[in-house]
Amino acid sequence: MLNPFAITGPAIISFSGGRTSAYMLHEIIQAHEGRLPDDVQVAFANTGKEREETLRFVYECGVRWGVNIHWLEWRDAKPCFEEVGFNSASRDGEPFEALIKKKQRLPNWRERWCTGFLKVKVLTAFAASLGWNPGEYAEVIGLRYDEGMRIFRGLENAEKDGRKVLYPLSRAKVVKQQVMAFWSAQDFGLQLEPWEGNCDLCFNKGRDIRKRIIADHPASAKWWHEQEVEQNGFFDRRDRVADLAREVRENPDLLDPPIDEEEFDTECGLSCGYTPEAAE
Numbered sequence: 001m002l003n004p005f006a007i008t009g010p011a012i013i014s015f016s017g018g019r020t021s022a023y024m025l026h027e028i029i030q031a032h033e034g035r036l037p038d039d040v041q042v043a044f045a046n047t048g049k050e051r052e053e054t055l056r057f058v059y060e061c062g063v064r065w066g067v068n069i070h071w072l073e074w075r076d077a078k079p080c081f082e083e084v085g086f087n088s089a090s091r092d093g094e095p096f097e098a099l100i101k102k103k104q105r106l107p108n109w110r111e112r113w114c115t116g117f118l119k120v121k122v123l124t125a126f127a128a129s130l131g132w133n134p135g136e137y138a139e140v141i142g143l144r145y146d147e148g149m150r151i152f153r154g155l156e157n158a159e160k161d162g163r164k165v166l167y168p169l170s171r172a173k174v175v176k177q178q179v180m181a182f183w184s185a186q187d188f189g190l191q192l193e194p195w196e197g198n199c200d201l202c203f204n205k206g207r208d209i210r211k212r213i214i215a216d217h218p219a220s221a222k223w224w225h226e227q228e229v230e231q232n233g234f235f236d237r238r239d240r241v242a243d244l245a246r247e248v249r250e251n252p253d254l255l256d257p258p259i260d261e262e263e264f265d266t267e268c269g270l271s272c273g274y275t276p277e278a279a280e
């Protein structure tokens, strides 16, 4: 078998800022003897609600491994993205908030257009800026061999949408233990708990996880609560963010431990329940 990490361009490596996709990036760089071909680009789509630790980790991977990572953010403009950097990246939800204002409502588990706009459309527009049309280039996604269903769903969605996707970690049969072993041997890493990745209080995280995050980082509730007030709506039909924060204040000792520790170590948009219609 050819080395699954020897990616043939044109291709965009989608770097989520999680441990798994960082490991994939590392292996791809190694497979190319330390330097990616010009037609293999790396992109990180920042929603503005990523944790500071994620931004630092993305920056550090780029610097330590000598690879140019394009930091992209959604804009309500043509093209629909702007390239930023570690210093200029949004840190207070600005792209996400601008999108909510444009849509005049909140995304939720049924209407997950935040992913479609803030991640998928941004990467597609970035590819278009390089002269690459969907189907003519590969999206390289960090899903492991042990994330089977996500891979099937991702392939199905990509096929429907005429996109080409590659899962080198899965082809190389890499499982979670290998990724964790890799990071234990490094002298730097992502300083987050596994459930803290992607947007900090993403409504796709279970209520116990969101409560745990609010307990550990009380300031994280503010932005989400403000969006709910401003739009007179809710991200999760079961709870308002203010209610979760109140529960945490009233019963700080009754927090259940997070259930699925690896769920948020993956790109939210390119692997699981996203459907292209949701981004219309």
Ligand code: SF4
Pocket: 047, 107, 112, 114, 115, 118, 198, 199, 201, 202, 203, 204, 268, 269
């Ligand atoms: S992490 Fe959650 S809130 Fe953020 S873009 Fe993805 S689905 Fe939306």
